[in-house]
Structures are given as structure tokens and as C-alpha cells.
Amino acid sequence: MKRHAIIPIFIPHRGCPNDCVFCNQRKITASSGPVTKEEVREKIDLWLSTLTDRPGLETVEIAFYGGSFTGIPVEEQNDFLTIAKEYKDRGLVQKIHLSTRPDYIDEMILNNLKRFSVDVIELGVQSFDEDVLKASRRGHDAAVVERSAKMIKERGFTLGIQLMIGLPGDSYESCITSAVKTTELKPDIARLYPTVIIRDTELYDMWERGEHRPPEQEEIVRRTAHMYRILTRAGINVIRVGLKRSDLINDAVDAAGGTYHPAVRQLVCGYLARETLEQQLAEIRKRSDCRRISFYANGRSMSDMIGWQGENKTYFKETYPQLSLRFEKDDSLADDQYVCREKE
Numbered sequence: 001m002k003r004h005a006i007i008p009i010f011i012p013h014r015g016c017p018n019d020c021v022f023c024n025q026r027k028i029t030a031s032s033g034p035v036t037k038e039e040v041r042e043k044i045d046l047w048l049s050t051l052t053d054r055p056g057l058e059t060v061e062i063a064f065y066g067g068s069f070t071g072i073p074v075e076e077q078n079d080f081l082t083i084a085k086e087y088k089d090r091g092l093v094q095k096i097h098l099s100t101r102p103d104y105i106d107e108m109i110l111n112n113l114k115r116f117s118v119d120v121i122e123l124g125v126q127s128f129d130e131d132v133l134k135a136s137r138r139g140h141d142a143a144v145v146e147r148s149a150k151m152i153k154e155r156g157f158t159l160g161i162q163l164m165i166g167l168p169g170d171s172y173e174s175c176i177t178s179a180v181k182t183t184e185l186k187p188d189i190a191r192l193y194p195t196v197i198i199r200d201t202e203l204y205d206m207w208e209r210g211e212h213r214p215p216e217q218e219e220i221v222r223r224t225a226h227m228y229r230i231l232t233r234a235g236i237n238v239i240r241v242g243l244k245r246s247d248l249i250n251d252a253v254d255a256a257g258g259t260y261h262p263a264v265r266q267l268v269c270g271y272l273a274r275e276t277l278e279q280q281l282a283e284i285r286k287r288s289d290c291r292r293i294s295f296y297a298n299g300r301s302m303s304d305m306i307g308w309q310g311e312n313k314t315y316f317k318e319t320y321p322q323l324s325l326r327f328e329k330d331d332s333l334a335d336d337q338y339v340c341r342e343k344e
């Protein structure tokens with residue numbers, strides 16, 4: 001049972017002056033009305049009614065997602081934060097969480113968020129590479145990320161960093177650099193989002209015109225997996241990998257160029273398991289011509305070892321047809337620990 005629940009409240013950034021190539025908020029907000037205080041209350045009450053009897057639940061967060069929370073007019077921010085704080089003060093939720101752009105953080109904004117007992121601030125950083133930021137028309141540079149992240153941490157908020165993979169102009173190297181720079185800012189949490197090309201975005205038009213070709217899925221998984229490893233090894237909790245279909249706001253949204261996959265986290269964790277086992281297998285084969293090999297993981301990590309839809313099993317069987325391979329459980333191993341052993 002999950003000990004942590006999030007009540008997601010989508011607050012679109014109406015009138016956002018920015019023009020990020022991957023974003024369809026302008027189109028969405030042009031066709032939908034503003035979110036009202038009543039709607040926010042109704043949503044929180046509805047979620048809370050489904051959570052009351054959940055055994056083992058320790059923390060409930062109200063999370064304002066969407067565009068850039070601190071970019072909307074301060075009166076609107078305060079209206080929503082007043083409601084969230086009321087639920088927090090009544091002990092019905094434990095944390096208030098929001099996401100925003102790195103350049104919508106300053107002293108006044110943070111003081112205001114403190115007034116309403118906000119706990120977690122996530123920055124939509126996307127990349128630390130200046131060329132990628134420009135090509136994606138983010139409208140800010142990497143220096144502002146460092147400044148904002150520092151201010152957020154200094155004031156005692158929990159810091160989150162969101163990165164995207166497969167933006168125009170990015171590469172394996174720029175993705176790895178972004179992950180390393182993220183570790184230097186010491187955030188508590190991170191999210192990794194392979195870029196999904198959705199309709200009604202500039203990126204979609206670029207894709208249609210042939211100006212943007214997304215990397216193949218295998219390459220996206222490789223980049224994301226290595227970023228995931230860098231972040232988790234630095235002690236950062238990667239709370240999400242890949243968009244959920246419901247994150248795409250509109251179920252009718254088509255993802256172009258094969259850029260949406262419903263189970264990116266499984267692909268990424270499966271990739272890392274395969275890479276680890278293959279390295280160990282190579283070591284064993286250097287010193288022995290043993291034909292009988294077993295791969296081990298604990299019960300919780302078995303599915304990642306086997307891979308999404310069994311793809312690791314298929315991969316190893318096709319790549320090493322001369323070997324007799326078994327995938328076995330060993331509960332003495334830690335989560336995400338994979339071991340390759342030769343059999344007598």
C-alpha cells in the first residue's frame with residue numbers, strides 16, 4: 001500500500017507569455033475556462049473522500065501542477081493557496097506542492113509561498129544546455145535555474161527538478177550533463193520526462209515539416225536510464241519517469257513520431273537491469289566457458305530484470321543462443337540489485 005498520496009490540481013497558465021515548443025497550453029486555455037476556487041475545493045474533497053480509509057497512508061499532498069503556478073496573478077495564487085492551507089491547517093493534508101518555471105522565482109514570491117506554508121517547489125528546468133533551451137524556446141537560461149534552486153533550498157522548501165529528454169538539439173551528452181548539473185543543485189526529488197510530441201504545439205509542426213526528428217525510443221530509454229542512475233546514485237528520489245496518459249490532459253491528444261510510451265519507467269529500469277547483467281556476464285565469459293547462467297533479483301525487482309513484456313528475456317536468449325539462461329529470485333538481494341552467476 002502506498003504511504004503517500006497526491007491530490008493533483010491542474011492550474012493552466014492562462015496568458016502565459018512564453019512559447020515553449022513542446023507546450024500546448026495556449027490552445028488548451030483558449031478553449032477552456034479558468035479554474036475556480038469552488039472547483040479546487042470540490043476536487044480536494046472528492047480525492048479526500050477516496051483516501052480516508054486507505055490503510056497505511058501517512059502523507060497527503062495538494063499539488064498544483066500545470067503551467068507555472070507562480071506566473072499566474074498573485075491574487076489567484078493566493079486564492080488557491082488559501083484553500084490548500086485551510087486543509088493543511090485542519091490536518092486533512094500534510095503538504096502543499098507546486099510546480100513552476102525557474103525564472104518565476106524571487107524573494108517576494110518565495111516569501112508569499114512561505115506565508116501559505118508551501119512545502120515543495122518543483123522547477124521545470126528541462127535542460128541545462130543553452131542551445132537546447134534556445135531551440136525549445138524556453139525563454140530563460142541555465143544560470144537562472146541555479147539561482148532559483150539555491151534560493152528555494154536556502155528558504156527551507158523541498159526542491160524538485162524536472163528534466164526532459166529528446167528536446168530539439170539535445171544529445172546523449174547534453175542529457176547526461178543536465179543530470180550531473182542537477183545533482184550539483186542537490187534537489188530532494190526529480191522527474192524525468194521523455195519529450196512527447198503532441199498536437200497543437202510548435203514541436204508537432206516542426207516534426208510535420210521534418211525539422212525535428214525525435215531520437216528512436218531505444219536511444220531515449222538509454223539517455224533516460226543513465227540520467228536516472230546518476231540521479232538515484234546521488235540520493236535524489238526520482239518520483240516519476242515519463243508522462244501518464246492522464247498527464248496529456250486530453251485523451252484525444254495524439255502523440256506523434258512514436259514519442260509516447262505508457263510504461264517508460266519499466267523500460268528504463270529494465271534497461272538498467274539488462275546493462276548490469278550483461279556487464280557481469282561479459283566478466284564471467286572472460287574467465288570461463290560456462291554455458292549455464294542464472295540471473296538473480298529479489299521479488300520486487302524480478303519484473304524489471306525480465307523487462308517490459310519480457311524484452312530482457314528475449315534479448316538475452318537471442319543475443320546468447322549458445323547459453324542456457326535462467327531468471328531466478330533471490331530475496332537476499334536489495335531492490336534493483338542484479339546478479340549474474342554461473343551454474344555448475
Ligand code: SF4
Pocket residue numbers: 013016017018019020023024025066067068101
Ligand atoms: S511550458 Fe509553461 S512556460 Fe512554457 S509555454 Fe507552456 S505554460 Fe508557458
